[in-house]
Amino acid sequence: MQSIAERLMHNPVFTRVYTGIWRPLFTRGFSLGGTETLDYDRALRAYLGRPGERQVLDVACGPGNYAVDASRGLTGDGRYIGLDFSASMLAEAQRLLSTGSRSGTGSRSGPWVFVRGDAHALPFGDDTFDTVTCLAALYLIPDPLAALDEMVRVTRPGGELIVFTSVRASVAALPGADLVTGLSGLKIFGRRELLDRLDALGLTQIEQTITGVGQYVHARKPSAGEPS
Numbered sequence: 001m002q003s004i005a006e007r008l009m010h011n012p013v014f015t016r017v018y019t020g021i022w023r024p025l026f027t028r029g030f031s032l033g034g035t036e037t038l039d040y041d042r043a044l045r046a047y048l049g050r051p052g053e054r055q056v057l058d059v060a061c062g063p064g065n066y067a068v069d070a071s072r073g074l075t076g077d078g079r080y081i082g083l084d085f086s087a088s089m090l091a092e093a094q095r096l097l098s099t100g101s102r103s104g105t106g107s108r109s110g111p112w113v114f115v116r117g118d119a120h121a122l123p124f125g126d127d128t129f130d131t132v133t134c135l136a137a138l139y140l141i142p143d144p145l146a147a148l149d150e151m152v153r154v155t156r157p158g159g160e161l162i163v164f165t166s167v168r169a170s171v172a173a174l175p176g177a178d179l180v181t182g183l184s185g186l187k188i189f190g191r192r193e194l195l196d197r198l199d200a201l202g203l204t205q206i207e208q209t210i211t212g213v214g215q216y217v218h219a220r221k222p223s224a225g226e227p228s
């Protein structure tokens with residue numbers, strides 16, 4: 001049976017309010033009303049927009065929240081590929097990008113491509129992408145560690161993986177927290193759960209930044225010949 005959260009992601013009314021209302025509130029909620037998540041998010045957008053000829057894969061991209069930022073600095077054959085399994089989220093991404101309202105610059109075209117697919121079985125070859133992101137989505141994916149393995153598989157040696165998801169904080173231990181997460185279908189990760197998995201997969205430079213009940217994880221896949 002689909003969880004409440006999964007059902008919402010396929011609901012066209014929800015996808016229309018996601019970008020302007022839901023995501024900003026949710027981002028703030030991760031810092032329990034503080035600004036740490038928002039601050040990190042701004043820095044991340046700037047980082048994703050740095051110049052370079054990169055192949056970027058955004059897993060569970062939703063309505064393309066990061067498409068413009070991650071495309072801004074792309075040069076040459078650089079591409080942003082957004083993957084999601086919700087047709088209504090992808091339709092909303094196309095709508096926002098084609099009207100130019102997403103970019104705020106009126107620009108209607110960019111080096112972005114959207115693909116419908118499942119994070120558990122990414123339709124790409126091994127070692128393909130320079131940057132793989134999965135933002136505000138891993139906690140919704142039924143088998144998140146299998147999806148993480150897939151993201152590592154498609155990251156090229158020397159490439160990076162960036163994840164933003166939930167993390168167990170003291171508030172998550174409060175009575176009722178398990179009921180809320182159980183009903184909504186959102187998973188809360190243990191503090192070391194993702195780090196240990198990435199370490200076991202041989203990733204290096206694994207950094208975790210906790211912003212309340214959210215965590216950003218940044219890791220690199222070692223280049224050929226580099227010790228893992």
Ligand SMILES: C[S@@+](CC[C@H](N)C(=O)[O-])C[C@H]1O[C@@H](n2cnc3c(N)ncnc32)[C@H](O)[C@@H]1O
Nearest residue numbers: 009060061062065084085086118119135136137
């Ligand atoms: C909360 S939205 C996040 C969207 C965007 N990354 C952001 O930061 O705003 C979560 C997205 O994960 C997608 N999703 C959930 N499970 C998925 C799966 N197994 N494969 C691909 N996408 C999935 C949903 O359709 C939804 O668009």
